[in-house]
Amino acid sequence: MTSRYYVTTPIYYVNGAPHIGHAYTSVAADIIARFHRLDGREVFFLTGTDEHGQKVEQAAAQAGQSTLEFVDGISRNFKDMADAMGISYDRFIRTTEARHKDAAQALWRQVAENDHIYLGAYEGWYALRDECFYSEDEITLLEDGTHIAPSGAPVTWVKEESYFFRLSAFQDQLLALYEAKPHFLGPAGRRKEIISFVKSGLRDLSISRTSFSWGIPVPGDPKHVMYVWFDALANYLSALGYPDMQSEGVRFWPANAHIVGKDIIRFHAVFWPAFLMAAGLDLPDAIFANGWWTIEGQKMSKSLGNVIDPRDLASEFGVDAVRFFMMREVPFGGDSDLSRKSLINRVNVELANGLGNLAQRTLTQINRHFDGKLPEWGETQKDDRDLLAQSSLLPDLLRQHVARFALTDGLEAVWKVVRACNAYIDHQAPWVLKKTDPARMGTVLRTLHEALRHIAIVLQPYMPGTMDKLLTQLGISQNARQLADLAQGDIEAELPAPQGLFPRFVEEGA
Template identity: 70%
Template sequence: MTRRYYVTTPIYYVNGAPHIGHAYTSVAADIVARFKRLAGFDVFFLTGTDEHGQKVEQAAQAAGLAPIAFADRVSADFRAMYDVMNVSYDDFIRTTEPRHIAGATALWERIAANGHIYLGAYEGWYALRDESFYNEDELVTQPDGTRVAPTGAPVEWVREPSYFFRLSAFADRLLDLYETRPGFVEPASRRNEVASFVRQGLRDLSISRTSFRWGIPVPGDADHVMYVWVDALANYLSAIGFPDARNPRAGFWPANLHLVGKDIVRFHAIYWPALLMAAGLDLPDCVFSHGWWTIEGEKMSKSLGNVVDPRDLVAEFGLDPVRFFLMREMPFGGDSDLSRKAIINRMNVELANDLGNLAQRTLSQVARNCGGLLPEQGTRTDDDIALLAQADLLPTLMHEQIDRRALTDALEEVWRVIRACNAYIDRQAPWALKKTDPDRMAVVLRVLVDALRGIGTMLQPYMPGSMDALLTQLGVAEDERDFASLATPLPGGRALPPPQGIFPRYVEAEAQ
């Protein structure tokens, strides 16, 4: 029976253009999805756009567009960014689609039928920028005496009729969830923050608005539209056909992994499991919250003018080097800084020198000294066996790291093998063996090709285009590139194409 794996990004809010933060989450999810596919899983990778709410309505008005026309434009821009970043999503859901509206409506109705929604009136502090309500004790007083949300967003006092979700009734169940399933919220620092917030006491959640119209109508009361977060979170269900249990995708629930930024972990780790509990639905396996990028040491913000469009980086440095940098530079889950110097350093040291040079040295010698034919395996020494054993462990070690959401550590597992290969080629010196022992030279080059095959196969999720080129040069056929195929050696004598450099060094253009 094929194992299933369901991974999601958040659905991105269409009040602004896609930036490096969106690309980061999406590339991370893409790597997990590609890895699981290569490991033999039936994968469903979901992303999309969150298109309702007051901020979208106001952004559309400012642009002189109807909300749906504005959402169409920005949603298409996110798809274009995904195409540039080579994100292999299986579905792109929009909250304005009929299937999503049906799913969100069904979720509301199920929660209401179970007695967890009631009509009241909301009075409290509301931050439009966050589309979130805040308690009095959460507000922060500024030097000028004004009070803002903990995110820095301005707040206003709001009073209006509202439907409420009985969030307070789920506090004990949520704390029990964090205690008995510690992997539900990761990393541990985020879990501790979430548990601390819940222990301070939960108030019932206002889940409808009457002051604007751009949203999904509340079932049975069209004067209200759903609170944008209830609408948005439902996408993880509506994309698999909820509430239709006969939908071919229905079996993917519960999701294995929700990848989110740390700014929205509260919604996914408190509101979402409580809503699912209230609906009598299974909970996802893990909500993983990753960190943020600063830009040259500064927080990324529109006011500073340092918001980075990932497509600009790809245009300058190339796609796979950018994908590699995003996953290599910061331990997944932490924060890190994005700088030109850091990108160029990773490209030149690890891609061009470590991996690119290793492949070029090996393949050019096969072309020159073995007639361009893959050598036979031959008789191996202890040194050969030790290197190949290290390479053979990569699928197991990397799968463990991927399942821990340690995407950076998984890359380090590969680089250990790359460094070992570079030490091996220097030790064995096949260019010298050509004169003294050509048979031994052929074995050494075959060991290096086999190790490079493992490296290239395991790096496909991170750098799909570059690794396609490497595996082609190594003589690996299209149907020999999943992880299981590594158990079957390539036949000796296979003709290899002429080698070509995969990772050229990046040289800064001289100032004119």
């Protein structure tokens, strides 16, 4: 197991405000980053904003602002969203930073020196909304005469001088990569989609524009600016200090995981590895695409007025409850629906009634009957040993699930133990044992405390704030909350008075 781990979100495009989909990708990457820190690795976690391109230039003009003023404001908004959602990034990068521009130009020069860039003229279909060129066979003609891309974005026919990247030369290498490293691209549906796209034939890629100026100038030819995706993808290197290969950050390359939305999987799984191959640089280990969110069964759109700011949800339900719901509702990688009823049900049934009530019942009895001190272990019975064995498996189970980005499966593994604990406490009834067998009561409560210690430690990446409170109530010091600390079985602790973790949510008017 390598001691370093580098995980990224995509850098978010600054032509609009952050919404629940952005938060979803960021929370997933944050859970991965936090888990690897919890497991003793040195982690570099990158997020940020993508701030160039014609679309941004036009959005700024429509807002009546200078382009830089416009992107400054939107970037601040995305950073605020990340902070509000508890995203523990190590670096928030902006592509308007001077050092990013230098790095993107260095990458261009390296690819050009290796003879993978040439000057030509581009003529074809371009979708401004996607900042993407599409081939003729990908375009649909609507009855009203509008041509649209597979994404639904309108396309226009453009012709201009352009630099091209020899993408076609990398078709076989990319297919060999997907074959040799099945884990490189996930989930399975996206992998199949990308392999089909590459097998259908790759054309050389236009990677510069002359029709607008808001971008990074092409080295040696400043009338051209870089195609926004060549610029944007370079952020994963520029954030580490590239092209200075001796810089402190570059030791984290190659990235272990790029977590992205499924709408930009082609850029990350086809263009990005091809650019890196062309530059002679190592490839990332894995790219994983999450799905889209609908709202109460409807596609998010400004016209419907149903675009959700995740900060509003966090203000109403709590940050950790929203983070939990995002990863719990639908297996990570698939499409999800934000239903208010489902969110409230998860909060009340699994958080308040499930884990919260379990902790409250256990800790209240320790506080009341053992003066807040952990009771002594007595002779254990099969039920105790079974529960302890089940909870002791959690670290390895979570390692397996996080390694394959199965973040929802990770939560289910924990909730199996939560349900087992609730069945155990109901069956053992320690409140009855107080009168009939106090020593046995102590062993039951000590068993529950140990199971809760495991649960709380492995759940820290998902719900960091609330698990900090639970571990404090369990009497676990700040320096004993790593996965490695779970190997210490015989602990001593004084427990503060318990407090509720997850308040039940009651809908107004219900």
